[in-house]
Amino acid sequence: MKKKATFFKSVLEEVKKISITDIVEEYVTVKRNPYSDNDAHCPFHADESFGSFKLNDEMNIYKCFSCGEGGNGIRFVMEMEKIEYKEAVMKIAYMHNIVTKSQAEAYFEGVSGDTKVRPVERKARAKSDDVVDKASVEVLDGLFSAFMDTCTLSDAHQEILKGRGLSDEEIQVGGFFTFPEASQDFLLRFYKTMAERGLDSQELKHVPGFVTADHYGEMKNGQKKYLYVFTNKKGIGIPVRNSNGQVVGIQIRQDDVDKDQKRYTWFSSTYAQHKNIYKHGTPAGAPLHTTYSNGERFNNVVFITEGIFKSIAISRHFGSTAISLQGVGNFQEIVEELNGIEKKQGEIKYIFVAHDADMVENVNVFLHLKKLVNQIKEAFPHIKFYNAMWDESYGKGIDDLIHNQETARLKRVDMDEFMAAYDSIIEPLEKAYQKKIRNIDKNVIRTVVQEKVFKLFMTA
Known part of the structure; x- marks a missing residue:
């Protein structure tokens, strides 16, 4: 044995x-x-x-x-x-x-015969200093802000933002910018901005998006100082701000993408893991973004949606705070963000979740929704939850309804009732198809959800 x-x-x-x-x-x-x-x-x-x-x-x-x-x-x-x-x-x-x-x-079979094992050549892995811990929120905010303030916004990108319904004021307040090339001229201006603000450029080691290499280092005053660079991307830089208004990440809306690529990507240093010449830097994660309303109509209401442009549209139209998840499953920091909002503007009494209308066929969105709601309820048992629902023919996202002036189509549905109705179809479907709900054809799910869930609330 x-x-x-x-x-x-x-x-x-x-x-x-x-x-x-x-x-x-x-x-x-x-x-x-x-x-x-x-x-x-x-x-x-x-x-x-x-x-x-x-x-x-x-x-x-x-x-x-x-x-x-x-x-x-x-x-x-x-x-x-x-x-x-x-x-x-x-x-x-x-x-x-x-x-x-x-x-x-x-x-x-319990036989102990030939026990020789053919060894596998372990593939080269990244050096231990390739990826490091992320900087504090204060350091991220300072260095990201210096980077953004060194950039400008092109006319073409400003027109794209206006096409998304953003006003000149929202574009300026949001801090949107045209993502720059890592040219010598830009890096010189960026490092000058950091120096003028008393920021330590060596802290870029801990900031998503920035990397260095051994040949970028030189000895100064007995210490090795590095020049930090970044990969070139073409697109719009989108600052991600937490409930305190601090910049904790940068998304990039890419200008050109292939069919299987996503339009939005993160300013991140994960590529340092795959290129032996690079070192330092850190992944971006998926930080939450909070948008506050200019007015004070509904300070006790918070919307949760997916996408920063949606959160801006919600905040403007409904006069309430909106949190953007960068992906429906990325809500690990949601309790901390809600705590920050309450400190800033008082107790939250109501939360509306406004995920895209295609939840009718994407059961994974619903499963993430349940986890999101349950996680918040543990920390805020007093909050009343609603699901924002509408007919998909009027637009996929809630921002489509806002831009098309169709918000009268929105239904406010009690979240507990909605989740109970959706849950009730899962077990019968799994028994009928002998599969986990995630593996059942989405068209089947769409038909059942439309009949058993959406009609129940949309016709009420």
Whole structure:
């Protein structure tokens, strides 16, 4: 038995060396990206485009930001094959020539024969100083603001923002800018701005978007000082501000994207993990954005939506505060953000969730909605929740209704009643199709939700 245990331990050590991309690629098509995590279509829900299912070879994990599935390579095979842990380990080992088929079969038969394991060459990983901890909110705000103030906004990008319904004042207050090239001229002006404000440029080590390299460093006064640069992107820079108005991240609305690319991306340093010449920097995460109304009509009301442009439109039209999630599943900091809002303008009594109307077919949005509501209720049991609903024919997002002057189409639905109605269809569907709800065809879900949930409230 000891020999058998030693054999399995050796196999496991070699299996853990295999990149998550190489494991997943045996099952689904992978899109390899030179400067960021690799992409694939998520096999655990009805995924039809790249963007939500990420493969991080540095940490050797996968994560779907739509349905929430995640783990390492062994976990992935367990879920795909519906097998136990040791079976998955041996399956991977056989698929990657660590063991032979007869060795794998002998292990489960309790036979201790050939126990030689073929070693796997571990792929090069990023250096330990490639990615570091993110700076404090105060440092992020100072350095991001200096970066933004060194930029300008092109006429073309201003017209795009106006086309989204933003006024000149909203564009100015929002701090939107044309994302710059990392030219020598721009970097000189940026470093001058930091110096004038008494900011330490070396803190860029901890700011998403900025990286350096050994050949960018030089000794000054006995210390090595680095020049920090950033990757070139073409698009509109969108500051992400927390409830205190501090800039905690920057999104980029890219000018040109391929069919399978997302329009919005983060100013992030994750590409430092994939290029050996780069070091320092940190991932952007997915910080929340809070938009306050200019007026004081409804200080006790907060809307939660997805997308900064939606939050601006809501705040302007309804006279209330709006929080933007950068992805429906990215609400980990929501309680902290609500606490900040209450400190600024008093007790919150009502929350309206205004996700896009396509929740009728995307059950993952509903599952994230439940988690969001339950998380807030634990911290704020007094808050009354409503779901903002409308017919999708009038617009996908709530900003479409606002721009088209169709807000009279909105229905205010008690959130508990809505969630109970939606929950009631899940178990029957799973029994009927013998699948988890995430894996059932979205057209089937759309039909049932329309009949059993949306009609119930929209015709009331």
